[in-house]
Amino acid sequence: MARSRPGKTNITGQMRPEPLKRDDSNLLIPRLGLLEFAVRVFEASGADEENARTVAEHLVEASLRGVDSHGVVRIPVYARGIADGEIDPKAKAEVVKETETTAVVDGHMGFGQVAALLSTRVAAKKAKKSGTAAVGARNLNHVGVLGYYGAMLAREGLVGQAYTSGFPRVAPWGGKDKLFGTNPLCYAFPVSEGDPIIIDVATTAVAGFKLIQAAMAGRTIPEGWAVDPDGSPTTDPNLGLKGSLVPMSGHKGYGLAVSVEILSRILSGNPKRTITKEVAYTQGGFFVEAIHVGAFRDEADYYRDMAELVRTIKASAPSKGFDTVLLPGEPETMSKARRMKDGIPVEPTTWKEFEAVAAKLSVKLP
Secondary structure: OOOOOOOOOOOOOOOOOOOOEEEOOEEEEOHHHHHHHHHHHHHHOOOOHHHHHHHHHHHHHHHHOOOHHHOHHHHHHHHHHHHOOOOOOOOOOEEEEEOOOEEEEEEEEEOHHHHHHHHHHHHHHHHHHHOEEEEEEEEEEOOOOHHHHHHHHHOOOEEEEEEEEOOOOEOOOOOOOOOEOOOOEEEEEOOOOOOOEEEEEOOEOOOOHHHHHHHHHOOOOOOOOEEOOOOOEEOOHHHHHHOEEOEOOOHHHHHHHHHHHHHHHHHOOOOHHHHOOOOOOEOOEEEEEEEEHHHOOOHHHHHHHHHHHHHHHHHOOOOOOOOOOOOOOHHHHHHHHHHHHHOEEEOHHHHHHHHHHHHHHOOOOO
């Protein structure tokens, strides 16, 4: 079998009152069951139907695509953010500054997905008219998976770029103090057939929430993901959370993290207070760029050359241990196909959190 992003298996499209089956120790739950559960949780927490569904759809899509650290596991996390008074579930994002090719969006400390979605739509509209556009968002919470916004742009025939910063989990190269978030970045490219090519990576060796998940499940982590408070490599996620995540590729990942910090927080005008609270629902800022292919060359020629590139990559000989060469974003597409059929895996520790939030808010479990 071809290697892909680690993950379990997946989802049907019909609501049922109980999980479908178990995958090892995980429950497999239909997509619509989790979607409606998330909507109920957010509405019971004070969100209107539009906000609740915007966030729920994003989280479920992340889980479908195998990005479990940014998926439905965040439902109780966001509910806690609302209860803590940090997320305003009713907040509507708005454009507060703009030119023909740029804009600034204020999220008014609401759901990050609401502000990021508006930012992406504004960028798309401006890029289609002017060729390129860039939008920064401030005063928002966790935006979720950057590839979600990149895919939106690519499906409209736009090259997309997105960046976001977060609360400090990473020390600078050569330092010990945690100063940066995982500061992921995304590039998305439209193709004529099939899904867009999506590159969505943290500037650390791994997404920080994966350490939280490992700690919750009592699992160790691979060496190279994190260091303990003394700066020594560790396989204990709890020590890694107390210490620091490791930048990918050493000083190169550090340089990218600084760049993301400047674009998404400083250029976008985000106050530092939004990234100092070490909780999983906060965000430092969001920055998105869109490029209209037609502003640079004939679109038909672009898609012809992209198709040739894809064929060349897919026809390349796999190395030992691989059956085929996958395009960036293809493992997530494969995960979605499986999970649409089989169900989304939910770990027992996450299910217990679902039970707790359901009881607290008096909502029905999926």
